[in-house]
Amino acid sequence: MIAGVLAGLSALFASLVLRVAFGVPLPIDLVSDRLLPFVPVEAFVPSLGVVGGPVLAKQLAFYSSFLVLIGLGVSASRGYGRLSRRRLPLLAAAAVVAWVVAVAALWPTLASNYDGAPPGEARILSAAALAVIVALFAVVLDLARRYR
Amino acid sequence: MNRRELVLGAVGGALALGSSGLAEVLRRRSTFDYDGIEVLGRGVERVTPNDRFYVVTKNLIDPRVDRDRWRLELCGLVEEQRTLDIRALEELRAGEQETTLECISNAVGRGLLSNAVWTGVPLRDLLARARPERGARRVFLHAADGYTHSTSLEKAMEPTTMLVYRMNGEPLPDRHGFPARLIVPGAYGEVSVKWIDRIELVDDDREGYYEKQGWQAQRVHTMSRIDVPAKDGRVRGSVEISGVAFAGDRGISKVEVSTDGGRRWREAAIDYHPSKLTWAHWSLQWDAPRSGTHDLVVRATDGDGEPQTAEEDNSVPDGATGLHRVAVRAEA
Numbered sequence: 001m002i003a004g005v006l007a008g009l010s011a012l013f014a015s016l017v018l019r020v021a022f023g024v025p026l027p028i029d030l031v032s033d034r035l036l037p038f039v040p041v042e043a044f045v046p047s048l049g050v051v052g053g054p055v056l057a058k059q060l061a062f063y064s065s066f067l068v069l070i071g072l073g074v075s076a077s078r079g080y081g082r083l084s085r086r087r088l089p090l091l092a093a094a095a096v097v098a099w100v101v102a103v104a105a106l107w108p109t110l111a112s113n114y115d116g117a118p119p120g121e122a123r124i125l126s127a128a129a130l131a132v133i134v135a136l137f138a139v140v141l142d143l144a145r146r147y148r
Numbered sequence: 149m150n151r152r153e154l155v156l157g158a159v160g161g162a163l164a165l166g167s168s169g170l171a172e173v174l175r176r177r178s179t180f181d182y183d184g185i186e187v188l189g190r191g192v193e194r195v196t197p198n199d200r201f202y203v204v205t206k207n208l209i210d211p212r213v214d215r216d217r218w219r220l221e222l223c224g225l226v227e228e229q230r231t232l233d234i235r236a237l238e239e240l241r242a243g244e245q246e247t248t249l250e251c252i253s254n255a256v257g258r259g260l261l262s263n264a265v266w267t268g269v270p271l272r273d274l275l276a277r278a279r280p281e282r283g284a285r286r287v288f289l290h291a292a293d294g295y296t297h298s299t300s301l302e303k304a305m306e307p308t309t310m311l312v313y314r315m316n317g318e319p320l321p322d323r324h325g326f327p328a329r330l331i332v333p334g335a336y337g338e339v340s341v342k343w344i345d346r347i348e349l350v351d352d353d354r355e356g357y358y359e360k361q362g363w364q365a366q367r368v369h370t371m372s373r374i375d376v377p378a379k380d381g382r383v384r385g386s387v388e389i390s391g392v393a394f395a396g397d398r399g400i401s402k403v404e405v406s407t408d409g410g411r412r413w414r415e416a417a418i419d420y421h422p423s424k425l426t427w428a429h430w431s432l433q434w435d436a437p438r439s440g441t442h443d444l445v446v447r448a449t450d451g452d453g454e455p456q457t458a459e460e461d462n463s464v465p466d467g468a469t470g471l472h473r474v475a476v477r478a479e480a
Contacts, residue, residue, distance in 0.1 A: 112294030116213030
């Protein structure tokens with residue numbers, strides 16, 4: 001489990017550094033901006049009420065997204081542990097697939113940047129940031145499992 | 149626990165510590181402390197100070213756009229695509245315009261509306277430089293934070309639709325869209341895109357962030373609100389009843405107040421209403437009876453002579469309607 005927690009924490013740390021230093025949207029920004037427009041207003045407003053209003057909803061999203069990353073790490077670590085052979089190539093392949101899927105699914109929102117990078121540059125930055133986060137996640141997962 | 153586990157634990161601790169430090173940096177910059185701040189009650193100023201102007205934002209942490217890095221792109225169905233930096237924008241002939249903005253989620257009697265003097269250039273001046281193509285029908289607006297919204301080309305070409313970069317004489321604060329935002333009088337605040345970085349002319353009906361959800365923000369409903377006295381307040385003798393009224397870009401022609409739950413109405417004085425684009429501050433002197441509970445109600449008529457609707461409806465999907473009522477208790 002510790003390898004998974006470390007992988008999740010590494011991804012979290014990287015995403016926070018990229019947000020603070022380069023204005024790259026956090027994964028929760030990208031995912032929520034991609035999904036929320038498709039929530040009908042008739043459901044959106046009451047759902048904010050359920051969690052105590054928009055500010056509490058935002059706080060919940062902000063902090064719970066950290067736990068989600070760590071949870072993903074733990075799940076990935078368990079799955080990785082069950083592999084008996086060709087572990088590293090499979091991990092690398094899974095990381096590449098995860099990155100491609102993330103970039104494809106989040107494509108419209110990748111053009112945002114909180115430091116004001118122009119849209120084209122912002123999209124490259126966001127995609128590169130996702131690559132760094134996924135790669136770090138995979139590398140730390142593998143190294144931690146080997147080391148322990 | 150063996151040595152290796154200790155090392156991994158230490159690495160994990162360091163990552164957790166580093167992450168919590170960075171998370172705290174972001175929390176301090178977050179919108180948690182100011183999203184949804186309202187302007188209402190006693191002491192509502194005619195022009196809202198920048199730090200008290202209402203804020204509603206989709207963001208966990210609002211952008212802090214680098215002024216030197218910022219560019220505004222005029223693109224899509226234009227004959228000449230243009231890109232401006234902030235200096236080029238500031239060199240254009242600027243004007244000041246006092247305009248009130250209201251959030252579409254503002255409920256009856258609430259304070260998600262504010263008034264400011266904005267400095268900038270009419271959007272139509274910028275669009276004219278790019279020369280819209282004949283087929284262009286709508287304007288699709290993009291912001292640094294990924295927010296989008298659309299409006300009609302006709303609305304964009306109105307002389308009061310402005311791209312602004314100063315607010316009450318100061319550069320736009322970050323939370324209000326630094327370095328530049330749109331001001332679209334007559335529409336709810338979500339159309340006045342902050343941190344705007346791209347204006348795209350299109351010939352289709354593509355929808356922006358909140359438009360996809362189903363919000364219909366292009367026309368502000370006439371509203372009025374009692375600020376003084378407060379709900380459940382105690383009144384005595386001669387009492388000033390006061391508040392604000394707003395009707396987008398249609399102006400306010402009349403405000404009426406009832407002190408008996410809506411049976412009889414008296415016309416209030418309009419103390420401040422510099423243009424059709426702003427709210428009106430109104431007041432009425434009332435000799436309160438010596439006892440009893442009294443239901444104060446306010447209604448406004450817009451500049452086109454259309455009275456405010458009394459039909460109560462929440463803000464979904466096109467803004468709240470209904471009359472604001474305040475019950476007060478009179479004392480001898």
